Amino acid sequence: MKIKIKIIISLLICFAAIILGIGLGSIYISPADIFSILAYKLFSAPKSANISENYIAIVWNLRLPRTLLAFIVGGALAVSGTVMQSVLRNPLASSYTLGVSSGASVGAAFVIVTGFSIPILGIFTLPFVGLLAGLLTVYVAVKFAARMDTKMENNTIILVGMVFSLFINAILTLIMSISKEHLAQLTFWQLGSFSLKEWTDIAVLFPIVLVGITLIMRYTKEMDILTFGEEQAFSMGIDVSKLKWLLLGLAAALTGSAISFVGVIGFIDLIAPHVVRRIFGSAHSIVIPMSMLFGGAFMVICDLIARTIISPSELPVGAITALVGAPFFAYIYFSKRKVQ
Amino acid sequence: MINLKNVSASYSGINVLSGISLSVKDGENLCIVGPNGCGKTTLIKAIAGLIPSGGTITIDGKNTCKMQRAEIGKQIAVMSQISNIYFSYTVYETVLLGRYLHMKDNTFKKPSKKDLEYTESCLDAVGLSQLKNQQISSLSGGQLQRVYLARTLAQEPRIILLDEPTNHLDLRHQAGLIDFLKQWSQDKKHTVIGVLHDLNLAMRLADDILVLDNGKIAAYGKATKVISTDLLNKVYEMDVVEFMTDSLKRWEGFADNHYYANKLRIIK
Numbered sequence: 001m002k003i004k005i006k007i008i009i010s011l012l013i014c015f016a017a018i019i020l021g022i023g024l025g026s027i028y029i030s031p032a033d034i035f036s037i038l039a040y041k042l043f044s045a046p047k048s049a050n051i052s053e054n055y056i057a058i059v060w061n062l063r064l065p066r067t068l069l070a071f072i073v074g075g076a077l078a079v080s081g082t083v084m085q086s087v088l089r090n091p092l093a094s095s096y097t098l099g100v101s102s103g104a105s106v107g108a109a110f111v112i113v114t115g116f117s118i119p120i121l122g123i124f125t126l127p128f129v130g131l132l133a134g135l136l137t138v139y140v141a142v143k144f145a146a147r148m149d150t151k152m153e154n155n156t157i158i159l160v161g162m163v164f165s166l167f168i169n170a171i172l173t174l175i176m177s178i179s180k181e182h183l184a185q186l187t188f189w190q191l192g193s194f195s196l197k198e199w200t201d202i203a204v205l206f207p208i209v210l211v212g213i214t215l216i217m218r219y220t221k222e223m224d225i226l227t228f229g230e231e232q233a234f235s236m237g238i239d240v241s242k243l244k245w246l247l248l249g250l251a252a253a254l255t256g257s258a259i260s261f262v263g264v265i266g267f268i269d270l271i272a273p274h275v276v277r278r279i280f281g282s283a284h285s286i287v288i289p290m291s292m293l294f295g296g297a298f299m300v301i302c303d304l305i306a307r308t309i310i311s312p313s314e315l316p317v318g319a320i321t322a323l324v325g326a327p328f329f330a331y332i333y334f335s336k337r338k339v340q
Numbered sequence: 341m342i343n344l345k346n347v348s349a350s351y352s353g354i355n356v357l358s359g360i361s362l363s364v365k366d367g368e369n370l371c372i373v374g375p376n377g378c379g380k381t382t383l384i385k386a387i388a389g390l391i392p393s394g395g396t397i398t399i400d401g402k403n404t405c406k407m408q409r410a411e412i413g414k415q416i417a418v419m420s421q422i423s424n425i426y427f428s429y430t431v432y433e434t435v436l437l438g439r440y441l442h443m444k445d446n447t448f449k450k451p452s453k454k455d456l457e458y459t460e461s462c463l464d465a466v467g468l469s470q471l472k473n474q475q476i477s478s479l480s481g482g483q484l485q486r487v488y489l490a491r492t493l494a495q496e497p498r499i500i501l502l503d504e505p506t507n508h509l510d511l512r513h514q515a516g517l518i519d520f521l522k523q524w525s526q527d528k529k530h531t532v533i534g535v536l537h538d539l540n541l542a543m544r545l546a547d548d549i550l551v552l553d554n555g556k557i558a559a560y561g562k563a564t565k566v567i568s569t570d571l572l573n574k575v576y577e578m579d580v581v582e583f584m585t586d587s588l589k590r591w592e593g594f595a596d597n598h599y600y601a602n603k604l605r606i607i608k
Contacts, residue, residue: 085427086427089426090426091426091427220449221437221440221443221444221449222440224429224433224437225437225440227426227427228420228434228437229420229423231385231390231418231420232418232420234389234390234409235388235389235390235413235416235417235418236413236417236437236438236440236441236495237408237409237410237411237412237413237414237440237441237444238409238440239409277427277428281428281429281430281433281475282427282428282429282433283429283433
């Protein structure tokens with residue numbers, strides 16, 4: 001199948017996933033009503049008489065921001081995973097390998113347990129501190145790896161990242177065992193959720209993700225070359241250490257900012273790049289945007305399942321990404337391999 | 341012309357290369373031989389600028405220390421050895437990556453018409469045009485080595501550096517690769533500097549031979565003038581000539597009444 005057709009199909013799937021995400025729930029809202037409400041809100045078009053204010057509130061205030069946020073978070077995590085795997089030349093690498101989630105979790109735990117608040121940030125104190133702690137963990141881990149090994153070999157980075165991650169996880173476990181009154185809140189944050197998300201969350205997160213992915217898109221050729229080895233990249237005129245710092249930093253910022261808003265959601269950053277590479281090949285100029293679309297659509301579907309399967313209760317979306325993702329990933333990865 | 345003057349290199353404070361001075365003219369090839377651990381790969385890496393080194397390396401009189409990485413990349417290309425492929429690209433995509441430095445300044449780093457045509461010509465040169473849409477993960481070792489050769493050529497370098505490029509290749513592909521490189525350097529008046537373990541292949545490719553021993557030059561110059569039985573025996577710590585004649589004799593039994601038998605008689 002030609003790549004353009006594959007891209008068009010992917011866009012249609014994303015569109016369908018978003019419409020399903022908005023339409024399905026305890027109250028069903030048809031696609032026609034959704035379009036009518038969107039036209040009414042965005043372009044002040046006249047709305048159908050049968051659409052109640054209640055429907056408008058559900059779509060505009062609850063489901064649309066939640067679905068869009070899920071799409072943005074899924075896209076950011078998937079792109080971040082792609083970059084990590086390519087830069088570290090390791091198909092099992094992800095931002096979590098370098099301790100982003102552990103760092104962000106400790107940052108979030110600090111805010112939850114102490115009630116610390118930065119006046120100017122208000123409710124965004126938690127995501128801000130989470131992001132900062134996540135980035136700081138990656139910075140310290142990579143800096144430490146660079147000190148140990150001036151060539152910044154991938155194995156050193158991964159090993160140091162994992163050691164840091166485990167160390168910080170241990171701190172988190174200590175915090176959780178000491179402050180039992182916050183245990184439920186901390187656990188809930190660690191499992192990830194899109195509930196009660198609003199437009200303001202999107203207004204803050206979207207620009208960060210947009211800038212991050214745009215910057216990453218500038219280095220797709222370099223990432224292609226890097227997958228053939230660092231010496232090869234260096235001999236082709238690429239400043240490998242500088243590029244690694246930049247790309248690892250951007251990937252960590254994407255994951256850090258995403259999980260700071262919705263909690264830790266794993267698996268998507270691991271599977272998205274593999275699925276996309278199976279379908280679209282390895283060229284990063286295609287893999288990065290397609291990972292964003294796949295990750296976004298996949299997260300919207302997972303969130304839809306998480307909030308509807310035992311409605312009115314909600315399941316943690318992090319569990320759903322793994323439950324749905326593992327068999328899907330196995331099907332895509334191994335069925336293609338069998339054919340080859 | 342590439343010149344090395346008193347080049348040295350060390351790992352963790354231990355000298356692995358010292359006092360290397362040589363010069364390779366355009367259109368000539370140099371092969372570096374010597375036992376394991378004598379500094380062959382280190383020398384290739386030092387020339388490519390992959391590791392810090394002492395002394396001076398100049399290309400047409402210009403010190404490589406004063407050149408930008410991209411500038412060096414347009415002059416010197418390093419042909420990779422076959423290694424693990426983590427993420428598979430098509431043959432065409434892989435070879436096109438060799439044009440990176442030429443398309444780096446284009447809008448969105450898009451390949452120009454010249455880049456696309458040059459890529460096609462490199463694929464043609466190594467006989468891979470038919471396989472250009474195939475994934476490199478599905479290729480044999482010989483085919484993959486040709487892809488890497490095409491990518492190296494796509495870089496449009498004046499000097500190609502090779503580090504044991506015939507690893508993983510069968511006899512036909514070994515000879516094919518060496519002959520191709522020799523022809524390339526003659527036709528374009530460019531240079532190949534290669535590390536080769538196989539002395540026969542080294543003699544086939546080289547105009548000059550550099551024999552390294554313990555990081556120092558044991559011999560350097562025209563092969564016929566500098567290679568001697570004593571030198572080889574000393575450097576490799578074995579009777580090299582005895583080994584080679586013994587290897588040749590082993591073919592007599594197999595090749596009786598055969599094309600090769602006649603060849604061997606002529607050699608004797």
